[in-house]
Amino acid sequence: MLRYVLARLLTFVPTFIGVTLVSFSFIRLLPGDPIIVMAGERGLTEERYAELQQQFGFDRPLWVQFWDYFTGVLQGDLGQSFVTKRPVWDEFFTLFPATLELSLCAIIFAIVLGLPAGVIAAVYRGKFFDRALMSTALVGYSMPIFWWALLLIIVVSGNLGWTPVSGRIDLLYFFDDVTGFMLIDSLLSGQEGAFTSAVRHLILPTIVLGTIPLAVIARQTRSAMLEVLSEDYIRTARAKGLRPSRVNGLHALRNAMIPVITVIGLSVGTLMAGAILTETIFSWPGIGKWMVDSIFRRDYPVVQGGLLLIAVIVMIVNLTVDLLYGLINPKIRKR
């Protein structure tokens, strides 16, 4: 097991260097000179240009620049935003809780609905329930979520007036960031109605972001359950006269969970991609919206640093899933 962990950790290193290299090259490949962009409308003199170029180190050889960037990254220094002049690292971690909160809610929503749906579909295989659930899952899986968000806004916010259209909480509430999670902070603030407001702002983005993971989890649970249900030990359990609920719930589901957990772990990438669209539509002040805005503003250090941090987070989650998987399933370790 130790060898497996070490081997897996070792592959992390070159991938990490590669990811750093890719995000480093973005600032060099983007069209337009970053210094000219920074100067904006005013323009700047030749001497000032040279001075700035020296200040940012753009006049040095590329590999020296990369080495500086790389060592900076290892110390948590990702440069400063051109627009806000704040360190990218700080900006990222100020906004990250908003994305994390939304993503956690979305994945919980997806698991709570997706697991039972998959189990029911597998148990009633071929029956009406199965067909209805799986057709719905396929529609969810094929959903353009940016359009789904607009539809929900039309119906739920527009026609019914149940939920707000954008943001994390009503503007009349104001309290300090303690954890960065609006649900917790609003409770801690003790202000009446703050928590309800936060929940109401979360509902639509959660549904939108959770839709595709929900469909994927339901489909995966169903096929994993079907696989397990045809195993001999299930037949034995049935032959022993165990109640169907016990066979399905205890014997089958437990073994079917392994591939499902993998799928849940791997949906982090999907969530991050979905967060870009969801946050843009609902003006959710998280990483996704920040990245899109920065791309439009040509705020290179932010694009570069954000890409890197997001990729590293995805890599860490995937690594954890892999290690957990190796822990649960000894067959994998040997490879």
Added chain:
Amino acid sequence: MSDASTTIARTVPTRRPGRLKDFWSSFRENRGAVIGLYVFAAFVLIAIGADILAPYDPTAQHRAFTLVPPVWQDGGTWQFPLGTDPLGRDMLSRLLHGARFSFFVGIVVVVVAASGGIMIGLIAGFAPRWLDTIIMRIMDIILAFPSLLLALALVAILGPSLINAMIAIALVLQPHYVRLTRASVLNERGKDYVVSARVAGAGLLRLMFITVLPNCLGPIIVQAALSFSTAILDAAALGFLGMGAQPPTPEWGTMLAEAREFILRAWWVVTLPGVAILVTVLAINLMGDGLRDALDPKLKRS
């Protein structure tokens, strides 16, 4: 030429129709897949014949008729069956032409991503260990970035346009083909028929493309169907974010982006392009599920 190769040459054509028939009969069992196929066929026909089918030029602005609702609603006319957008352009014509862009995106992305991915995957599968490792690490690096984010950043570099969006999406989808091809190659490479082909003196290229590749195609075809729909979705998402096709191109995602501010006033400008995307993607995914069941006997049970 040796006898063995001539007999193979003779038997192959007689066996092919049988295999195709076999595939078709198991594909036909899945009703959803057949419906998906019909819808997809209609989509292809619309994409090809958009010029003939569309009543108006998709960019022509009928200034006297802005935001006309569809015909079944109060105020709708048969002149514009699905209504008009804020600039008075005919929704039906724009949607029909949108099919063309989506189809184009799907085909180009799948062809580019699949041919590149299969080549790299074959090389990785046959290459010495160090080269294989380098290739797979590079793929890991691409896969570490969420696909839409990487595509978005790439389009920011290349400049927003439909062509650049397609290049970005193809690049992002390619590692899946590499992994899939490499895995099947590694699986096939040790089998007896490959060893005997090598012993019979088949060169490396022949081994790669003629001996091994045809036996790896099943999962790749399924992946092609799935990435066709992913490509359409991602291109529409990029268009929606303003980084794909630029207005006034009647691309479905771009149409949605233009319509955003009218969502509470004119439901049809928002709803219809989305329905078009959903129906197309759904049909392709249904077809993909059917293909998987028909091509992969292991999964047939479910």
